[in-house]
Amino acid sequence: MPLTYISTTTASGSASLDITSGIDSTYNEYQFHMVNIHPATDSTAFGFQFNADGGSGFNETITSTIFKAEHNEGDSGTGLGYHTASDQGNGTAYQRVSYDMEIDSDEAYSGILTLYAPSSTTYVKHFVAKGNYIHHSGKYSQNTYVAGYINTTSAIDEISFKMESGNIDAGSIHMYGVG
Amino acid sequence: MALTLISTHTASADSSIDITSGITSTYDSYEFHMVNMHPANNNVNFTFQVNADGQSGFNETITSTSFRAYLKEDGTGGTLGYDGGADQAEGTAYQRILSTGTGSDNDQCVSGVMTLFAPASTTYVKHFTAVGNGTDHGEYEVTSYMGGYINVTAAIDEISFKFDSGNIDAGTIKMFGVS
Numbered sequence: 001m002p003l004t005y006i007s008t009t010t011a012s013g014s015a016s017l018d019i020t021s022g023i024d025s026t027y028n029e030y031q032f033h034m035v036n037i038h039p040a041t042d043s044t045a046f047g048f049q050f051n052a053d054g055g056s057g058f059n060e061t062i063t064s065t066i067f068k069a070e071h072n073e074g075d076s077g078t079g080l081g082y083h084t085a086s087d088q089g090n091g092t093a094y095q096r097v098s099y100d101m102e103i104d105s106d107e108a109y110s111g112i113l114t115l116y117a118p119s120s121t122t123y124v125k126h127f128v129a130k131g132n133y134i135h136h137s138g139k140y141s142q143n144t145y146v147a148g149y150i151n152t153t154s155a156i157d158e159i160s161f162k163m164e165s166g167n168i169d170a171g172s173i174h175m176y177g178v179g
Numbered sequence: 180m181a182l183t184l185i186s187t188h189t190a191s192a193d194s195s196i197d198i199t200s201g202i203t204s205t206y207d208s209y210e211f212h213m214v215n216m217h218p219a220n221n222n223v224n225f226t227f228q229v230n231a232d233g234q235s236g237f238n239e240t241i242t243s244t245s246f247r248a249y250l251k252e253d254g255t256g257g258t259l260g261y262d263g264g265a266d267q268a269e270g271t272a273y274q275r276i277l278s279t280g281t282g283s284d285n286d287q288c289v290s291g292v293m294t295l296f297a298p299a300s301t302t303y304v305k306h307f308t309a310v311g312n313g314t315d316h317g318e319y320e321v322t323s324y325m326g327g328y329i330n331v332t333a334a335i336d337e338i339s340f341k342f343d344s345g346n347i348d349a350g351t352i353k354m355f356g357v358s
Contacts, residue, residue: 005181005358033357035207035296036303069244069261069326075268080246080261106332110208110296110306132296132306132326141242143308143326174207174357176181 003031006175013040016162017173018058023157025119027177032113032159034097034131034173041166042103043136045086047094048113048161050125052154059092060156064148066096073139083144090151094162097129097146102136108171109133111144114178118156125150182210183356190350192219195341197237198354202336204299206356210292213276213311213340213352217288220345222280222316224265225289226273229298229305229329230337237339238271243327247278252318265323269330273341276309278323281342282316288350289313291323298335305329 006022023030037046049058066086071078086096098109111131118125129146150156161173185201202209216225228237245265250257265278277289291311298305309325329335340352 003182003357033208036300038303069246069324071242071244071266071268071327073242073269073330078244078261078263078266080244080259106303108303108306111308112294130308130310130326132308132328134304134328139242141244141327143244143324145324172207176357 002179004177006177008172008174010172011168011170014168016160017168018158018160019175020158022175023118023159027179028117029178030115030118031176031178032173034109034111034113035171036108036110037171038108038169039101039103039163039166040169041163043100044166045096045099045164046101046109047096047164048159049094050150050156051158052152053157055154058160061090061092061151062088062095062148063090063151064088064095064146066144066146068142068144070135070140070142077138077140094164095146095148097131097144098133098142100136102134107134121153121155123153125156181358183358185354185356188352190347192346192348194346195339196347196352197337197339199337201354202298202338206358207297208357209295209298210355210357211352212292212355214290214350215288216290216350217348218281218283218342218345219348220342221283223342223344224275224280225277226275226343227338227340228273229335231331231333232336240269240271240330241267241274241327242269242330243267243274243325245275245278245323245325247321247323249315249319249321252320273343274327276325277311277313279313279315279321281313287314301332301334303332305335
């Protein structure tokens with residue numbers, strides 16, 4: 001599977017990381033590798049949204065699911081379950097890949113988001129993401145799995161990543177084309 | 180090509196596969212593709228541990244989660260659930276990658292991919308995720324999902340893979356850098 005590097009976007013006290021070029025019909029699939037995404041604000045969520053070609057604003061309609069496995073450092077809690085507060089039913093919010101993130105200086109989110117056929121003008125756009133981070137309450141390792149679709153047949157050519165509250169203190173997002 | 184093959188390690192009745200070079204700051208994440216890992220003993224688990232730069236022994240502190248879906252070959256017993264026997268809470272044991280007691284029949288093995296994020300960071304803990312599929316000794320097909328973090332800010336530069344009992348009879352691990 002050829003994986004071709006396209007760009008890196010690095011946060012430094014950034015309100016968002018917006019990738020506004022490089023998503024086109026060149027590749028049928030794109031991957032976004034999110035590495036050590038660290039929030040400036042405690043107990044917030046990290047997520048993404050899209051903009052359709054010719055549209056304005058990161059506010060496309062998304063229907064999604066999210067579930068997670070969790071286990072704390074104290075070995076007193078484990079779980080596997082759906083997280084209703086982080087899904088969307090034709091919503092236009094930023095789609096969460098994490099929530100209630102810990103802000104300690106050595107803690108961050110890392111994961112991979114795959115976006116399928118963003119340039120299609122026939123189909124909705126599917127995505128899947130998996131990652132790991134530390135929950136702010138009780139030092140839980142949170143392994144999240146997100147999937148869904150952008151409910152538009154317009155081409156998607158921009159993506160934005162941000163925290164629900166506060167800046168992205170640090171972290172990098174590497175964009176690759178697949179194929 | 181942003182997925183760069185760094186090294187290939189082939190087992191032949193080895194107690195472990197230790198990768199002691201090639202994990203550096205060159206890449207922001209690493210993928211380990213484990214293909215047809217076949218145990219010498221029946222009903223054993225495939226695992227990994229890491230060593231921090233300048234330290235000795237594969238014994239870093241890990242907090243992790245594990246869940247799995249499985250189905251018996253006769254079509255019964257389909258289940259999805261958390262596996263409390265495969266996680267760790269600040270443990271230093273080898274971490275199960277594939278949550279199944281792999282069978283040692285000639286055609287039984289496990290395969291999967293693990294991603295290790297930013298091992299060279301000296302700021303953050305090191306997150307990892309893995310998904311794999313194996314043939315359980317009880318004739319179950321098992322798909323495992325694992326995530327967690329190495330709870331150390333020191334750089335990680337070595338990794339070890341082994342079954343929790345007996346040798347790795349055969350199998351190949353390919354290490355890739357993602358850049």
